[in-house]
Amino acid sequence: MTRPIQTARQIARLAAKEWLLLMRNPHGLAVLFLMPAVFVLIMSFTLKNTLVARVDLPVTGWVMEDTTAIAGQWAKEWFDRHGGQRFASRDELQAALKTRRVEAGVVVRSPLMGADGRPHIEQLELWLGNLVQPAAAARLRAELSFSLLQVQMKIAAAEAGPFASVLLASAGSTELSAQGTPKVRYLYEIESGRAMTAVQQSVPAWLIFGMFFVVIPIAGVLIQERNEGTLARLATFKVSMGAVLGGKLLAFILLNWVQLAFMLVMGRWIVPLLGGDALSLDIHPGWFLLVVVATSAAAVGLALLVAAYTRNFDHAAALGGGLNVVLAAIAGVMVPRMLMPQGLQRLSEWSPMGWALDAMQSVFLGSPSAGHLLPRLGLLSGFAALCMVLSWWALRNTKGAR
Amino acid sequence: MTDGPAVIAAEQLVYRYDKQAEPALCGVDLSIERGQAVGLLGPNGSGKSTLINLLAGLRTPQGGRIRYPGPGVPSVAWVPQEYAFYPELTCLENLRFFAAMLALTGAQAQRRVDGAIQTCMLQEFAGRRARHCSGGVRRRLNLGIALLQQPEVLLLDEPTVGVDPQSRAFLLDRVRDMVRDGTAVLYATHYMEEVSAVCSHIVLLDHGRVLASGDLATLLRGPAGSAPFDHLEALFMHYTRRRLRD
Numbered sequence: 001m002t003r004p005i006q007t008a009r010q011i012a013r014l015a016a017k018e019w020l021l022l023m024r025n026p027h028g029l030a031v032l033f034l035m036p037a038v039f040v041l042i043m044s045f046t047l048k049n050t051l052v053a054r055v056d057l058p059v060t061g062w063v064m065e066d067t068t069a070i071a072g073q074w075a076k077e078w079f080d081r082h083g084g085q086r087f088a089s090r091d092e093l094q095a096a097l098k099t100r101r102v103e104a105g106v107v108v109r110s111p112l113m114g115a116d117g118r119p120h121i122e123q124l125e126l127w128l129g130n131l132v133q134p135a136a137a138a139r140l141r142a143e144l145s146f147s148l149l150q151v152q153m154k155i156a157a158a159e160a161g162p163f164a165s166v167l168l169a170s171a172g173s174t175e176l177s178a179q180g181t182p183k184v185r186y187l188y189e190i191e192s193g194r195a196m197t198a199v200q201q202s203v204p205a206w207l208i209f210g211m212f213f214v215v216i217p218i219a220g221v222l223i224q225e226r227n228e229g230t231l232a233r234l235a236t237f238k239v240s241m242g243a244v245l246g247g248k249l250l251a252f253i254l255l256n257w258v259q260l261a262f263m264l265v266m267g268r269w270i271v272p273l274l275g276g277d278a279l280s281l282d283i284h285p286g287w288f289l290l291v292v293v294a295t296s297a298a299a300v301g302l303a304l305l306v307a308a309y310t311r312n313f314d315h316a317a318a319l320g321g322g323l324n325v326v327l328a329a330i331a332g333v334m335v336p337r338m339l340m341p342q343g344l345q346r347l348s349e350w351s352p353m354g355w356a357l358d359a360m361q362s363v364f365l366g367s368p369s370a371g372h373l374l375p376r377l378g379l380l381s382g383f384a385a386l387c388m389v390l391s392w393w394a395l396r397n398t399k400g401a402r
Numbered sequence: 403m404t405d406g407p408a409v410i411a412a413e414q415l416v417y418r419y420d421k422q423a424e425p426a427l428c429g430v431d432l433s434i435e436r437g438q439a440v441g442l443l444g445p446n447g448s449g450k451s452t453l454i455n456l457l458a459g460l461r462t463p464q465g466g467r468i469r470y471p472g473p474g475v476p477s478v479a480w481v482p483q484e485y486a487f488y489p490e491l492t493c494l495e496n497l498r499f500f501a502a503m504l505a506l507t508g509a510q511a512q513r514r515v516d517g518a519i520q521t522c523m524l525q526e527f528a529g530r531r532a533r534h535c536s537g538g539v540r541r542r543l544n545l546g547i548a549l550l551q552q553p554e555v556l557l558l559d560e561p562t563v564g565v566d567p568q569s570r571a572f573l574l575d576r577v578r579d580m581v582r583d584g585t586a587v588l589y590a591t592h593y594m595e596e597v598s599a600v601c602s603h604i605v606l607l608d609h610g611r612v613l614a615s616g617d618l619a620t621l622l623r624g625p626a627g628s629a630p631f632d633h634l635e636a637l638f639m640h641y642t643r644r645r646l647r648d
Contacts, residue, residue: 006505013502017488024490024531221488229486232460236480237503237551 007243014239014247015254021221022255028217032259036210037266040202055135057143058103058128061085061093066110066123074119074151075108082143097129104128104140118155119148197277203267204360205333208353210259211295212327214252215303215320222248222307223316226395241395245388249300256296280366287368294380295356301387302352308394327353355379408433408471409586410457410478410555416465417452417610426452428610429466434555434586436472439577441597441618442590443634444607445642450590453607454480454557457588476586479553483560485540486547489533493524493543496532500547518546521576538569545573555586562596574599594634604634606641613641 022028062084064075078084085102087093093105105127114120124144128137225231225244234244267279303320310316328334330344331353337345348354359376362368411433418425427449434440444450455461457468458480470476487496497518501511519525522542527535532543541561548556558577562570577600581587589601597604597618604621606614614621614637621637624630631637 010503013499017491017499020495021488021490224489227484229482229484230488232455232458233480233482233486233500233547234503235460236458236478237500238505239503 007240010239010243011246011250014244015251018217018221018248018251019255022217022251025217025220028220031213031216032210032255033262035213036206036259036263037270039206039209040199040263040266040271055139057082057140058136059085059101060140061087061096061102061105063087063090063093063105063107066108066112068111068113070119070151071108071110071112074112074147078147093127097127100129102129104137106144119151121145121148124148197279199267199271199277199279200364201336201361203263203279204364205336205357207260207263208295208299208331208356208360209324209328209333210263211256211356212299212302212324212353213321214255214299215306215324216317218248218252218300218303219307219310219316219320220313222304223310223313227312231395241392245304245392245395248304249297249388252300252303253293253296256292256299260292280364282366283363284368287373288363290377291356291359291363291373294377294384295360297384298352298356298380298387301384301391304391305387308391324353327351330354331357333357352380352383355383407435408469409436409476410434411469411471412453412457412466413469414466415453415456415463415468417449417456417461417463425610427456427463430607430610430612432457432588432605432612432615434588436554436586437581437584438603439581439587439589439601441601441604442588442607443592443594443597443604443638448607448642449610450607451483451559452610454559454588454590457555458557476554477551478555478557479548479551480557481545481548481559481561483563485532485544487532487543490531492529492531493535493539493546494519494528496543497524497546497550501550504550514550514552518549521549521579522546523572536569538565538572541565541569541573545576553585556580556588558587558589558591560591561589562591562593570596594638598634606638608642 060082062075062079064071064086084106085096087096087105090107093102093107096102097105105125107125107127109123109125112119112123114123121144126137126141126144225234231241231244235241264279264281268281269278272278302323306316306320306323310319330348331337331351332345332348333353337348337357355376359373359380362372411431413431415427415430415432416425417427430449430453432440432453442450442453452461456463458478460480488499491499494515497515498511501515504511504514506514519528522545524539524542524546527539527543530539532540535543541564545558545561556577561577562573565573574596577587577589581600587600589597591597602618603616604614604618605612618634622631622634624637631640
């Protein structure tokens with residue numbers, strides 16, 4: 001048997017051994033599969049209300065303390081247009097907010113009309129439940145203001161006499177009212193023609209996070225191999241350190257593909273099953289393949305580096321886990337980069353997860369281009385190569401004990 | 403040290419670890435013949451494991467050389483003092499994995515695995531994960547993995563630490579069998595009775611130097627003009643003194 005064939009066989013068997021060990025490591029499997037899946041579910045729903053084009057009015061309860069005809073007429077028009085629920089007292093409204101039967105409340109204090117004969121917005125109290133979205137609350141405020149403005153216009157038009165009939169007609173028209181809000185459109189939608197959803201943002205982000213968490217099982221086995229003399233024993237079986245690292249690289253790159261398939265299933269079928277949006281898989285396969293391979297190499301390389309330079313598993317788990325969380329936070333995995341301040345956005349350009357996320361999202365969001373992807377693929381591949389060389393350097397003399 | 407043809411011989415070996423003032427080995431000579439068991443004795447930090455690492459090819463000597471006087475390079479296997487295998491794999495999976503690292507066909511590898519299981523009496527535990535096995539079974543597995551290499555030279559580094567008397571007796575019997583079958587054995591230990599039971603020769607090492615070496619019976623007779631030693635431990639204490647070590 002020639003040496004290269006023997007080495008290839010060794011690498012394949014080493015990789016198979018890594019899989020076998022991983023299958024028997026429930027904590028490692030949970031970190032690699034369960035954790036990112038849970039994050040996808042949580043973040044897909046958490047961001048659902050942030051990354052939406054339409055902001056709905058919150059379910060609103062009303063207390064009418066002004067019982068004049070004009071206040072009643074105004075409230076009736078509001079209910080006809082937006083709906084709502086009447087409560088007899090502030091206490092009832094408060095109880096309804098507390099039990100989340102309504103999300104917001106409007107208290108119309110008496111008198112709504114001021115001495116000038118106009119309705120005053122200061123006479124309204126807006127009560128917000130704890131869970132009402134800021135965007136929804138803002139829309140409610142805007143709608144209330146505009147509705148009162150309409151009333152003021154109607155009064156002014158009535159006072160203006162017979163020639164104000166045209167003005168009066170437009171004041172009552174819904175053309176003027178703030179029906180909905182200006183349509184929100186993301187660049188992704190403009191470019192791809194598809195609606196931006198939270199799941200489209202979350203799946204690539206948490207997939208990358210999960211891929212980088214191979215540090216836990218890789219470090220667990222490698223540190224045990226080093227500390228228990230198994231690496232030295234493998235050396236006496238004429239297994240080179242390159243083959244050992246090659247076996248791990250092969251095993252965990254394959255594992256990353258399994259993670260990928262799992263996350264795609266989560267986004268495509270499980271999230272919609274629970275009421276979320278479905279992940280769109282209308283992606284460019286060639287770019288997708290390259291991005292996954294480069295990300296995977298970077299993730300395994302970083303894991304090997306952490307394992308090679310830490311003394312025991314506790315160190316590796318703390319350093320590797322902590323490093324991953326920091327890199328993920330900087331990269332925009334945990335909070336979308338568009339919500340970050342500019343300084344932090346610039347910092348994210350220095351995170352390997354940031355390069356991966358940039359590349360992966362441009363594939364998932366349907367706008368990949370060579371000019372955008374190649375520099376990021378180059379950075380990821382260079383980072384992977386550097387990590388592996390440094391790991392090999394640290395481990396090359398890992399031999400028996402004194 | 404011996405008169406017959408050596409399978410492996412170390413000549414004036416020198417090795418110093420990084421950032422250590424004193425060398426771990428300083429001009430050590432050693433040779434082992436086919437079918438001979440040599441006991442390697444010495445206090446903690448005397449250089450026993452370093453010498454074994456050099457002979458196993460895990461480190462490169464910084465001075466002196468290792469020779470293989472016979473035809474070709476003999477197969478050298480190492481049994482470390484740690485359990486150098488995968489605790490989450492079964493005994494059988496460990497044996498199969500290490501066998502697969504050798505340049506063997508599938509059938510050859512299977513035969514060696516079967517042989518190791520039989521020699522080390524692992525049949526009952528083959529399907530059990532190594533971490534669930536007793537210390538004695540793990541020591542047997544540690545030896546079994548080395549046997550996969552069908553060694554002509556077997557380097558044992560404290561192979562019986564933490565096992566019960568039955569397992570120790572079993573391991574010593576297997577080593578004796580191998581010596582009888584022609585394997586050259588270097589046996590490093592702190593247990594004098596094991597050396598007395600298995601080895602015909604000893605090398606006594608301290609501070610990286612050989613204090614005494616040769617035929618055990620001859621050495622027990624003591625230096626010329628002095629009384630013979632009652633037992634091996636008396637000989638050991640005579641040469642290494644009573645000072646406690648790190």
